[in-house]
Amino acid sequence: MTGMCGRFSQYSPVADLVAGFDVDETVTDDGRPWRPRWNIAPTQDALVIASSADGTIRKAGPMRWGLVPRWADDIRIGNRMINARTDKVATSNAYRAALAKRRCIVPVDGFYEWAKPTVAAAGAGRTSKTPFNIHRADHAPLALAGLWETFSDAHDHLLRTFTILTCEANAPTARIHDRMPVILAASDFDRWLEPTPLGDDERARMFTPAPDDLLAYDEVSTLVNKPSNDSPELIEPVERHTRP
DNA sequence: CCAGACGTTGTT
DNA sequence: GTCTGG
DNA sequence: CCAGACGTTGTT
DNA sequence: GTCTGG
Numbered sequence A: 001m002t003g004m005c006g007r008f009s010q011y012s013p014v015a016d017l018v019a020g021f022d023v024d025e026t027v028t029d030d031g032r033p034w035r036p037r038w039n040i041a042p043t044q045d046a047l048v049i050a051s052s053a054d055g056t057i058r059k060a061g062p063m064r065w066g067l068v069p070r071w072a073d074d075i076r077i078g079n080r081m082i083n084a085r086t087d088k089v090a091t092s093n094a095y096r097a098a099l100a101k102r103r104c105i106v107p108v109d110g111f112y113e114w115a116k117p118t119v120a121a122a123g124a125g126r127t128s129k130t131p132f133n134i135h136r137a138d139h140a141p142l143a144l145a146g147l148w149e150t151f152s153d154a155h156d157h158l159l160r161t162f163t164i165l166t167c168e169a170n171a172p173t174a175r176i177h178d179r180m181p182v183i184l185a186a187s188d189f190d191r192w193l194e195p196t197p198l199g200d201d202e203r204a205r206m207f208t209p210a211p212d213d214l215l216a217y218d219e220v221s222t223l224v225n226k227p228s229n230d231s232p233e234l235i236e237p238v239e240r241h242t243r244p
Numbered sequence B, D: 001c002c003a004g005a006c007g008t009t010g011t012t
Numbered sequence C, E: 001g002t003c004t005g006g
Helices: A012-018 A073-079 A096-101 A119-123 A186-192 A199-207
Strands: A007-012 A037-040 A044-049 A059-064 A083-085 A105-106 A112-116 A130-136 A142-152 A159-170 A179-181 A215-219
Touching: A007 A012, A007 A044, A007 A105, A012 A044, A012 A059, A012 A112, A044 A142, A044 A186, A096 A105, A096 A142, A105 A186, A119 A199, A142 A186, A186 A199
Parallel strands: A059 A159, A083 A159
Antiparallel strands: A007 A037, A007 A112, A044 A059, A044 A105, A105 A142, A112 A130, A130 A215, A142 A159, A159 A179
C-alpha cells in the first residue's frame, strides 16, 4: 500500500508549533484561522514551514499532504506520495528536484503508527491492527523532514503539496513498526530549510533514526482509524508503555 | 528514436 | 522534467 | 495510514 | 483484490 507515517497531529497552538524555526510569516489556511488537529490524514492540509525560493523568507502555511510532482497531470498521484524513502529520494525522478531545492519541516505533536496484531492476539481472535501515538517524551513538538512542490491544477489553481521522509525505525519505535519519519535535530533546522542541494555528508547525518531516548509512545483507541474522527480523545492512552 | 514510469509498505 | 527500457 | 467503494441500463 | 478519498 502506501506510506508509513500515515497520520499525525498538530494540536498545539500555532505559536508553539512554529517556535524555534525563526518563521517570518504565518499564512492562515485560506483565510481560516488554524484549528487544532488530532488526526491529519493524507490529502488534507497541514501546517508546514518552508523557505522562499531565494531562501530569504521563512513561512509557515498550509500544504496538502501527498506530493504531486510538477509534471503530474492528476492530483491523485499525491495519494501515494505521502512518504519518501531516504534511501531512494536522492535518485528518484519524483522527488529529486524537491530534495535539492524545496525541503520543508512539518512540526507535529505526534504521529500514529499501527502495529500488526501479535501472534498471541491473533490467536485470541484479534485481527485488527493496534494504533499507537508516538510523541516526544517531553511532549514538545517534533520537526519532521519533508519535501514540497507547487502544482497547477486544471483551473490554474496553485496548490502546494508535501511529503514526509521515512527511515528505519529506532529501537523503541521498531517494537511497533519498522519504519518511521525522519526527525530533524534543532541544529539541522536552518540547513534543512535552505533551498540549496545537500551534500552526501549532510544527507548521511540528517537521514538517521531519532535517538532512542527522544520518543515515547502510547497505545490509543481505534477511533483514530477513521479520518473523520478528530478530537483530543484520539491521543488518550488506553495503556501506558505497553508493548504491541 | 519513442514509450512509459516516476511511489511506499506490507504481505506472500 | 528526466530517466530507463525497448 | 485506514475506510469505503468497486457497475450498468432501464424502469419507477 | 485494488483503487480512491480523507
